Amino acid sequence: MDVIVRPTARLSGEIQALSSKNYTTRYLLVAALAEGTSTIYYPAHSEDSDAMRRCIRDLGAVIEEDQEKIVITGFGKKPSDVRELNVGNAGAVLRFLMSVAALSPEIKFVNTYPESLGKRPHDDLIEALQQMGAEVEHQSGKLPITIRKKAFQGGKIRVSGSVSSQYLSSLLFITPLLEEDSEIEVLHDLKSKVVVGQTLEVLEQAGIHIEASSDLMHFKIPGRQSYQAKEYTVQGDYPGSAAILAAAAVVESDVTVYRLEEHSKQGERAVVDVLKAMGVDLTHQNGVVHVRGGKPMKAGEFDGDEFTDGVLAMVAASVFAEGTSRFYNVENLRYKECDRITDYLNELRKAGARVEERQSEIIVHGRPEGIEGGVEINAHFDHRVIMSLTVAGLRAKQPIRIKDAQHVAKSYPQYFDHLKALGADVEWIEQ
Structure with a gap:
């Protein structure tokens, strides 16, 4: 389905932040790897978290769920002998489970999204798993991927962090369960270090127990450990809320978002500081963010690696700032559901934004007067692109139509419902 986004004069109201997708998928995995029963309160419901639910159930976890919580009896170190897993379009779920799959005789990850996840590379993780003795059959690093256990073991492991931190997180989940102690050396640069911090927090x-160097480039992991069955509470999601906060910033607004912890380890918490630096009237106290938007905004320079999944929303906000904004250290955005630099900026240009790209930078020449709109744009099946293009559309002079906007459900199924509740003029259209 498509969405029509029309110019919106004002947003007002209160919403509860969505539960964190990143924490939910991690809690689901550690609960599945535990022997015993764990409880997760307020889990996220999105295509990504649902993909993890589906896959750990296929691997042998027993799951019971109500509106407040999910109760999981894990399979520990002995997943069921399942031949195929379908992660849908969830890259993090695929990468986390590729390591877990090496505990089974043979698992094939199928390719159901050839135009999105099917195009994403996984070579660095494949090479690390091969170092550990797994046999991996793949299509030039891409799906479908078959993993066979063979002589899978710990030891000294080297993995590149230059494309994605998810490869490292995957290894951190599995190495504690192996018989041998392990040492992981991260090669090159490590992208999205704050997300590795979330993984270590959940572990x-x-x-x-994992011993990590201060720069997160070296890890010592004792083997023969066991995951403990625990109770977990999922915090509010900053990556999804970034688009709501950006929307509130670019039009006249009085918007309150609850359940956003001030001291969260989510890197995207930095979007609050980015918006403040841009001059947005915003307060953040006791887990509550309050935005009074519509005032003039100013450009700035920001290290996007600190808030990877919030960059596109902040770029959309900067489209309406006075001056030229620069988001640097963002090359890893090229290796997501789509190329979130080239593909996203091409669509922004169609709507009238003045944007430029470098290999690892996004440059925005602000248009405080607004953009033209009046076009149909392609979100490339990417949930972050959909949400961020919507932000731009709220300040367009003519409506924009976003193709295949249903893919917002990958992380934030209620996104358009929440925007409409705040007063945004958005409408679903059948294709």
């Missing part, structure tokens, strides 16, 4: 909560 610690699950009773796993």
